[in-house]
Amino acid sequence: KPDLQQAMVHYYDFLTGYEDLLQDGGTLDQPDLVSADGKVVLSNWSPQPGAVSMVGKDMGGREVIQLINLANATTFDWRDANANQRVPNTILNAAFIFTARRPVKKLWYATPDADGGVAKQLSFSSSGNTISFALPSLQYWDMVVAEYQ
DSSP states (O other), rough: OOHHHHHHHHHHHHHHHHHHHSSSSSSEEEOEEEEEESSOOOSSOOOOOOHHHHHHHEOOOOEEEEEEOOOTTTTSSSSSSTTTOOOOEEEEEEEEEEEEESOOOEEEEOTTTTTOOOOOOOEEEEEEEEEEEEEEEESSSEEEEEEEE
């Protein structure tokens, strides 16, 4: 098992580093995001068995999409009082198609689960407002941000 104390530090660093995207303003929405390769079953919040839950937020010049990997969760209780929740299977190189509100100029993601939460730019292809991209990995939580032109 990973060092729990170190994991908590990474999560608090992530929450602090991206506070503006996680807590400030915006309007909650349901992003038009689908799996392009079938590696991920997506569901809008609230959690569904066997799915990665997503929550979107329109922030004017950006769309922020939170992906929470609950695909093999045994319970949706946030407090794991009996310490029996399984570590989620890490999903690698999952392909997605996102239909944005406007043309996207930049796409990036960050996760508290790797690389100290440092944001990484994602390559994407576009056709109008529809973009295709791949996430390198999703263990517990990824945040994808589309910045509009």
